[in-house]
Amino acid sequence: MEALFWGCLIGGVLFAVVTVLLGDVLSGAMDGVLDFLSVDFFKPVVLAAGITVFGGTGIMLVKYTDLSSMPQVVISLLVAILLSIAVYFGYVRPMENSENSTGFSIKELAGRIGEVTIPLPAEGYGEVMVRVGAGNTLHIASSFDKTPLVAGVRVVVVEVADGILRVSELEERKGDDYEHS
Structure with a gap:
């Protein structure tokens, strides 16, 4: 029985090291062969922790x-x-939620505040700059209210239709800050 425990301890440590060092290489080489195992809980870190702890506790x-x-x-x-449950909920889940990305969906822009950079005619298109994450993005826009909007006017994205932001002039009240970051 001690040989099983030593095997799990050594195997778990090797699995962890190989996963950390060669995880992306192996993932690309195997091209999704093990995707059937991708139940949310069975992450390599969780498996390595479980196997290693099983072996170490047994020894x-x-x-x-x-x-x-x-x-x-x-x-x-x-x-x-x-311990695997603790690793999953204490490390893996929080790390998945903290992943930073510069990617966004244009649908997420509804409700955001922007600024007109190229004037929008009553009928037609212009351009609006919207802050997304740590940067600004420029998007084709049209007037939701069918009123012309000049450059520099603060607007709110009312809806996104066919990749076009439909915006309306932002009416700011004194003392209120509508900035959405």
């Missing part, structure tokens, strides 16, 4: 307790499951 139980093989396996398995 410690063999060395420091007088338990028989079956309780050692059960206790090691329970500790591995608990």
